Amino acid sequence: MLKKSVALAAASLMMASVAGTTLAAGRDYISIVGSSTVYPFATTVAEQFGKTSRFKTPKIESTGSGGGMKLFCAGIGVKTPDVTNSSRRIKKSEYQKCQANGVTDIVEMKIGYDGIVVANSKKTAQLELSRKDLFLALAKDVPDPKGGEKLVANPYTTWKEVNPALPATPIEVLGPPPTSGTRDAFVELAMEGGCKQFPFIKAMKKKDKKAYKGICHTVREDGAYIEAGENDNLIVQKLEANPQALGIFGFSFLDQNSDKIQGSRVDGTNPTFEEIADGSYPVSRPLYFYVKKAHVGVIPGIAEYLAEFSNDRAWGEDGYLADKGLIPAPVEERRQFARAAKELTPLVMD
Numbered sequence: 001m002l003k004k005s006v007a008l009a010a011a012s013l014m015m016a017s018v019a020g021t022t023l024a025a026g027r028d029y030i031s032i033v034g035s036s037t038v039y040p041f042a043t044t045v046a047e048q049f050g051k052t053s054r055f056k057t058p059k060i061e062s063t064g065s066g067g068g069m070k071l072f073c074a075g076i077g078v079k080t081p082d083v084t085n086s087s088r089r090i091k092k093s094e095y096q097k098c099q100a101n102g103v104t105d106i107v108e109m110k111i112g113y114d115g116i117v118v119a120n121s122k123k124t125a126q127l128e129l130s131r132k133d134l135f136l137a138l139a140k141d142v143p144d145p146k147g148g149e150k151l152v153a154n155p156y157t158t159w160k161e162v163n164p165a166l167p168a169t170p171i172e173v174l175g176p177p178p179t180s181g182t183r184d185a186f187v188e189l190a191m192e193g194g195c196k197q198f199p200f201i202k203a204m205k206k207k208d209k210k211a212y213k214g215i216c217h218t219v220r221e222d223g224a225y226i227e228a229g230e231n232d233n234l235i236v237q238k239l240e241a242n243p244q245a246l247g248i249f250g251f252s253f254l255d256q257n258s259d260k261i262q263g264s265r266v267d268g269t270n271p272t273f274e275e276i277a278d279g280s281y282p283v284s285r286p287l288y289f290y291v292k293k294a295h296v297g298v299i300p301g302i303a304e305y306l307a308e309f310s311n312d313r314a315w316g317e318d319g320y321l322a323d324k325g326l327i328p329a330p331v332e333e334r335r336q337f338a339r340a341a342k343e344l345t346p347l348v349m350d
Contacts, residue, residue: 031058031083034062038289045309064181073098082299087287088184090290107345112286116283116285117264138173138191138219140218157171173225175225182249192213196216240260246264251284266282267282307342
């Protein structure tokens with residue numbers, strides 16, 4: 001009898017050891033990486049999900065859109081993230097990298113919209129900027145101020161030199177690094193929007209698209225543009241400390257810090273919830289996250305997390321994410337992506 005009890009105890013210990021090894025080898029929470037802009041929205045959903053479901057609260061890292069895609073596309077398995085947030089759509093090159101590494105079934109979720117703001121401290125006056133002003137202030141090479149169809153290294157040091165209607169303060173802009181989706185969207189929507197107002201540069205697009213993009217998308221590196229990392233809260237703090245500086249980040253950070261900072265008008269339009277929602281604010285973009293279908297059912301709670309995010313109580317017009325500054329997508333678009341989340345429809349890129 002004693003021998004039998006000892007044998008049973010030994011068997012139980014062995015089973016517990018095996019179970020512990022299996023748990024250690026696996027993961028019992030959702031791992032999310034990516035965009036600093038999507039981070040506050042994903043965190044809000046994750047916290048709500050952790051409170052109201054039987055699953056653990058997902059762990060989220062703010063790595064930037066590009067950094068998140070790199071981690072996400074590294075492969076399948078518990079050592080890689082399940083979800084990556086992105087403040088721009090996945091690039092074809094990233095999609096191909098994913099496919100090559102076995103991340104073949106990717107579910108795309110467009111969660112809503114965001115505006116990119118150029119903000120300053122409320123201790124100073126609100127600025128009236130155009131996309132042309134932003135290109136001339138921040139591009140590495142610009143049209144020669146003396147005239148002609150010639151490009152020169154950016155000579156502008158003050159906003160007044162760029163546009164006589166602007167103040168004679170130094171051009172000092174705190175913004176995201178190249179790995180950020182906000183940076184990608186800013187150069188495409190704001191800088192390129194101003195760049196193509198010069199006919200000779202616009203004409204390059206048909207002749208030499210690479211050269212055109214190089215001019216319109218390359219940010220100066222002489223100190224006027226300061227890379228402030230992926231921490232948008234740090235930019236807000238620096239704007240408070242230096243009222244002459246400007247900062248570039250998503251609308252939600254302006255919305256949450258409206259007591260300290262203000263958004264510049266761009267091409268005559270204020271960066272407000274309404275203007276971004278109706279498309280009149282020119283520097284706005286969609287926000288996304290991407291999910292590995294292969295991890296659903298293996299990592300606990302992914303399908304349920306998708307269901308929480310794609311519910312109107314979260315991303316709808318009266319949802320809790322609108323209170324955080326997310327601009328809800330139109331009803332039909334929300335239905336389309338909620339269906340993709342439920343059916344785990346893989347993204348196909350040609």
